Amino acid sequence: MLNKYDILETIRMIQDECLDIRTITMGISLLDCIDPDIDKACEKVYNKITSKAENLVSVGQKIEKEYGIPIIHKRISVTPIAMIAAACKGESPVKFALALQKAADTCGVNFIGGYSALVQKGFSAGDIELIKSIPEALSITENICSSVNVGSTRTGINMDAVKLMGEIIKESALKTADRNCIAPAKLVVFCNAPEDNPFMAGAFHGVGEPDCVINVGVSGPGVVRSALSKYPDASIDEVANIIKKTAFKITRMGQLVGSKASEMLGVPFGIVDLSLAPTPAVGDSVAHILETMGLETCGTHGTTAALALLNDAVKKGGVMASSHIGGLSGAFIPVSEDAGMIDAAIDGTLKLEKLEAMTAVCSVGLDMIAVPGDITPATISAIIADEAAIGMVNNKTTAVRLIPAIGKKEGDMLEFGGLLGSGPVMSVNNKSAEKFISRGGRIPAPMHSIKN
Amino acid sequence: MMKAVITVIGKDNVGILNKVSGICAERHANVIEVTQSVLHDMFAMIMLVDISKLDGDFSELVDKLNILGEQLGLSIHTMHEDIFNSMHKI
Numbered sequence: 001m002l003n004k005y006d007i008l009e010t011i012r013m014i015q016d017e018c019l020d021i022r023t024i025t026m027g028i029s030l031l032d033c034i035d036p037d038i039d040k041a042c043e044k045v046y047n048k049i050t051s052k053a054e055n056l057v058s059v060g061q062k063i064e065k066e067y068g069i070p071i072i073h074k075r076i077s078v079t080p081i082a083m084i085a086a087a088c089k090g091e092s093p094v095k096f097a098l099a100l101q102k103a104a105d106t107c108g109v110n111f112i113g114g115y116s117a118l119v120q121k122g123f124s125a126g127d128i129e130l131i132k133s134i135p136e137a138l139s140i141t142e143n144i145c146s147s148v149n150v151g152s153t154r155t156g157i158n159m160d161a162v163k164l165m166g167e168i169i170k171e172s173a174l175k176t177a178d179r180n181c182i183a184p185a186k187l188v189v190f191c192n193a194p195e196d197n198p199f200m201a202g203a204f205h206g207v208g209e210p211d212c213v214i215n216v217g218v219s220g221p222g223v224v225r226s227a228l229s230k231y232p233d234a235s236i237d238e239v240a241n242i243i244k245k246t247a248f249k250i251t252r253m254g255q256l257v258g259s260k261a262s263e264m265l266g267v268p269f270g271i272v273d274l275s276l277a278p279t280p281a282v283g284d285s286v287a288h289i290l291e292t293m294g295l296e297t298c299g300t301h302g303t304t305a306a307l308a309l310l311n312d313a314v315k316k317g318g319v320m321a322s323s324h325i326g327g328l329s330g331a332f333i334p335v336s337e338d339a340g341m342i343d344a345a346i347d348g349t350l351k352l353e354k355l356e357a358m359t360a361v362c363s364v365g366l367d368m369i370a371v372p373g374d375i376t377p378a379t380i381s382a383i384i385a386d387e388a389a390i391g392m393v394n395n396k397t398t399a400v401r402l403i404p405a406i407g408k409k410e411g412d413m414l415e416f417g418g419l420l421g422s423g424p425v426m427s428v429n430n431k432s433a434e435k436f437i438s439r440g441g442r443i444p445a446p447m448h449s450i451k452n
Numbered sequence: 453m454m455k456a457v458i459t460v461i462g463k464d465n466v467g468i469l470n471k472v473s474g475i476c477a478e479r480h481a482n483v484i485e486v487t488q489s490v491l492h493d494m495f496a497m498i499m500l501v502d503i504s505k506l507d508g509d510f511s512e513l514v515d516k517l518n519i520l521g522e523q524l525g526l527s528i529h530t531m532h533e534d535i536f537n538s539m540h541k542i
Binding site: 002068 | 457459487496498500510511514527529530531532533534535536537538539540
């Protein structure tokens with residue numbers, strides 16, 4: 001018989017501590033949709049997505065009901081569109097973005113990710129065209145997400161792509177200045193991008209993946225915070241153990257939902273991404289976990305150490321709970337999506353430089369950060385280069401999702417609403433990196449990339 | 453045997469157990485085990501039911517019990533037992 005305390009604990013986690021499955025993401029390969037005629041290719045893309053993901057939303061809802069666990073998003077990731085668009089010479093890849101949007105509407109999913117290009121070592125056919133079309137594609141669609149991988153530990157950093165992405169992010173913000181600059185919130189610049197990530201905006205379906213696969217992203221910062229708050233005087237070793245135990249439980253739920261979804265959809269189960277993904281809702285904050293550990297405000301000295309402990313314990317607890325883990329797996333620190341981070345940034349305790357240090361020890365990177373609208377493309381590129389360097393040298397995924405808040409200055413608020421939340425415009429160092437960025441070329445891969 | 457766990461939490465009242473088990477009987481969900489306690493006016497019940505011979509879809513039973521919960525002002529959760537097994541057993 002089940003233990004009644006276990007039953008009540010599960011219910012409390014879901015009801016009071018915002019435990020949920022953040023996303024079931026179906027990865028779909030579009031490699032068999034390549035066609036030199038762009039209209040035919042778009043039709044194939046639409047048909048493949050809508051046939052594979054026809055039941056994704058209804059199956060998600062059925063599981064939600066059966067297990068009583070909220071599944072917040074149902075999403076799709078696809079093969080990087082640059083690879084599909086490469087065959088359509090002289091055509092604008094934006095047509096693919098529209099085809100994806102139409103497919104998203106038909107399937108009823110929240111997002112489709114994969115308007116992407118992988119250019120860590122250089123640009124191949126279709127890559128430049130796709131990257132240049134990102135501002136338009138993101139401004140005329142609602143539910144399409146884009147990502148560009150500009151570096152990796154193995155290849156170094158493509159500084160031409162870094163320069164270009166600074167311009168693309170600025171242009172995307174300008175194009176949607178009347179809609180709270182929403183376009184760059186759907187655009188991520190990666191170093192070491194994972195190919196099986198279920199989380200947006202960086203999800204895409206890597207070429208080494210099967211034709212169709214189910215990946216699951218779990219959430220639950222509130223559960224970890226609540227577990228820790230019961231032990232205010234525990235030593236750091238005990239804190240790590242409490243986090244591990246909680247992460248195990250959260251991940252087991254992801255494993256159950258993922259395997260059930262894969263069985264019901266007849267699609268192989270890929271991975272559980274055991275991330276702690278915050279939402280702006282009260283009690284669902286990663287910053288509050290760090291504060292529960294004993295920091296007055298997230299961003300003060302000690303934050304990096306506390307985050308490193310959290311990130312490591314989440315992985316250790318989760319790894320045994322799932323047959324395959326993957327994606328980003330770690331703690332997320334998106335500023336505008338985390339109530340505690342928002343407060344710490346408004347308060348001035350949490351600054352861009354500290355966030356950069358934090359990204360060296362947790363999952364992903366500078367995420368959902370509003371910067372002044374007059375920021376230059378070169379400064380954005382320089383921020384991307386710094387972040388990519390951290391990822392390259394530390395053998396980890398890093399990413400940048402900055403939102404230039406057009407017409408706003410430091411201290412103003414930028415509101416997105418929903419899961420994207422809202423955030424204060426944060427201060428950026430305004431000394432120029434223009435000369436460094438304009439050199440172009442590629443930062444060589446670090447010594448430890450030569451492992452064979 | 454497929455089992456589900458029904459939990460009922462809220463202010464104590466006459467006939468809660470009767471109403472919940474009534475819906476279970478109506479849907480052919482066989483009650484296997486019940487634990488209940490009343491503490492300071494708060495009623496808490498955990499019921500284990502066999503849903504392998506269920507009349508209709510499991511989600512219909514969930515809906516019915518949710519409606520009952522709303523009517524009585526109680527928090528009723530009906531969940532497949534797998535979620536508890538996977539979370540709490542290695």
